[in-house]
Amino acid sequence: MPSPASNWLASARAVFTKDWRCELRSRYALNAIGLFAVTTLVVTSAALGPAGTNSSLAINVLPAMLWLILLFAAAAGLPRSFVHEEESHTAIALRLAAPPSTLFVGKLAFGVSLLLGIEALVAPLYLGVMSLEVASPGLLVIALVAGGYGLAAGSVLIAALASQARGRSTLFSVLAFPVLMPLLLLAIELTRNAVAGDAAGPALPQLLLYDASVTIAGLMLFPAVWNP
């Protein structure tokens, strides 16, 4: 007989694989996020040119721009993950099939993997188009992973809330902006330090603390969102 822990993990993994299977079938979020990211990338690049050669622009403007692109890309694709459960009336079946905490973890894993995949595509492209030289690439990777995790975790939690209300897509941005703002400020600061070649500073522990807080808050609060 399987232990409760392995049952729990299997359930979370089932949600994760189910989401990816649905995603690969429709490619809704991938198309939305990918096209959104590429479009904004083209616009910023056309407007700014190879701004990375100007060191003050490279440090003060470009990191913020990268995170804004990622924020809007996440807002374009991630809310879908809950909205489509409500729209296709599969939410009830999911309520019966999976305990809420495994559902949250499964959706979180889906969101994080999707966003990290998009980052892996967008970030090198961004660096190339802007001809941005990064002094400490290791720190940039840490910033992208820790920031991307927090961005996905916050978005998934807010998406679960917004899917219960009318006017979901507009409401998502209104709800998500104040929640994600500390994360964005920290991620931008860390990216800036990576570009400038500075030490990580206090931004890194605070970013990790944010990631942990949002994850714990999500695990505690998600059952209340999901179960009537």
Place this chain on the structure above:
Amino acid sequence: MTRTISLGLRGALWLVMSACIWGAFFYAWSDPAFVGQSSRILFFHVPMAWTSFVAFFAAAVWAGRYLWGGRQMRHDRAAATAVECGVLFGVLATITGSLWARIEWGAYWNWDPRQTSIVVVLLFYGAYLALRSAMADREVRARISSVYALIALVVTPFFYFIVPRITESLHPEPVLNAERTLDVDPRMFQVLLASALAYTVLFFWLHNLRARSQALIDALEDDPS
């Protein structure tokens, strides 16, 4: 009997608040470090900011009681009302703060860390109110908005660490700071403390009235006969 006591309490609030207004202008000293008499706004601005903090914290406590304390509608009403009062006091604190900033720093708005934080906090609770208005079913609304009020409690403390690092603050030091326990004129401190107390009591009174009238409205919606 209880009516006499409650009227007595309200009378006491009137007296204390009036005494604070008098004290702010005639009893306390005007700090010469600031332009003219502008430091006197402190006796209104600081209690307003404090009260909005109390209100938002109380909202999170009531939201938690709603979620894990038997899902009673009165707790959700209390949380929503506390947010409304908190936004009211927060807006008043912002207005009084920017009036003072105009006199002391020369501009109504200059993205001082305190100004940035209050804007984001107000946006947070504005989003809370928008979220409430987007849900018709009372149970769903109570559940979802309680969760959002608790997320606010988790996320807003980060501004306390982050924002001061990004921009330097010109905002005067908090009156009670960590190292120097009390470096303010005793009369100023007395008026400030009394005023904070009066504003907090005023908040709970406003909150009580608003929650009770909302309970009446809800009851009317359930039974419109």
Place this chain on the structure above:
Amino acid sequence: MELGGLGWIFTVNLIIWTGLFIFLLRIERRIAGLEAGGKGR
């Protein structure tokens, strides 16, 4: 009394606060009346 002086500001503040106070007392009396007079009336 000097317009805009401390005494003037104090008086205006006191009048506003007393007005608000009386307003709240009246609202409280109306709410208490509605609560006592049965739901829905």
